[in-house]
Every structure is written in C-alpha cells, then in structure tokens.
Amino acid sequence: MAKDLDKERAAIAAEEAKLVERKKQLAEKERDASLKVIEKAGLMKLSLEDLEALVGRIRKLGVEEVQRRLAA
Incomplete structure (x- = not known):
C-alpha cells in the first residue's frame, strides 16, 4: 500500500512539474503577443x-x- 501511495505522489509531482512548465510557456507567449501589439502601435x-x-x-x-x- 505504501508503494502505491508513493507512486501516486510521484505521478502528482510529475503532473505538477508539467503544469508549471505549461504555465511558463503560456506566460512567454502572452509576453511575446504583448510586445507585438506594442510594436505594431509604434511605441517601440x-x-x-x-x-x-x-x-x-x-x-x-x-x-x-x-x-x-x-x-x-
């Protein structure tokens, strides 16, 4: 039973790490999109x-x- 719990914890930790990476990538995409809008407006x-x-x-x-x- 303890092994099953450890496996579950490891799986959750792996999913959390993937989610953190996806959030980071999304933030980068949003930043790039914002910079494109600023550039398009001539502010650059x-x-x-x-x-x-x-x-x-x-x-x-x-x-x-x-x-x-x-x-x-």
Missing part, C-alpha cells in the same frame, strides 16, 4: 526616455483612467 519607435515618461504617466494615472480619458 519612441526613444527610451519618451517611452519611460509615457509609461510613468500611465502608471501614475492608472490604466483605467488612461483608457477612460482616451475614450472620451
């Missing part, structure tokens, strides 16, 4: 200084406030 053409200033303003106001203002 900004100087580093201008991009930092823009991101700082967005951070200060909050994303929701920026979206509200842009929608108006």
Whole structure:
C-alpha cells in the first residue's frame, strides 16, 4: 500500500512539474503577443526616455483612467 501511495505522489509531482512548465510557456507567449501589439502601435519607435515618461504617466494615472480619458 505504501508503494502505491508513493507512486501516486510521484505521478502528482510529475503532473505538477508539467503544469508549471505549461504555465511558463503560456506566460512567454502572452509576453511575446504583448510586445507585438506594442510594436505594431509604434511605441517601440519612441526613444527610451519618451517611452519611460509615457509609461510613468500611465502608471501614475492608472490604466483605467488612461483608457477612460482616451475614450472620451
């Protein structure tokens, strides 16, 4: 019985490791997609200084406030 429990624990651990890897891959895909959107919008053409200033303003106001203002 103890061997069966050990096998079950090992199987669960292996599944958890696979899930962690899948989550990591998904996060990388999401990051790549986000960067493509940013690049498509032309934001990658900004100087580093201008991009930092823009991101700082967005951070200060909050994303929701920026979206509200842009929608108006």
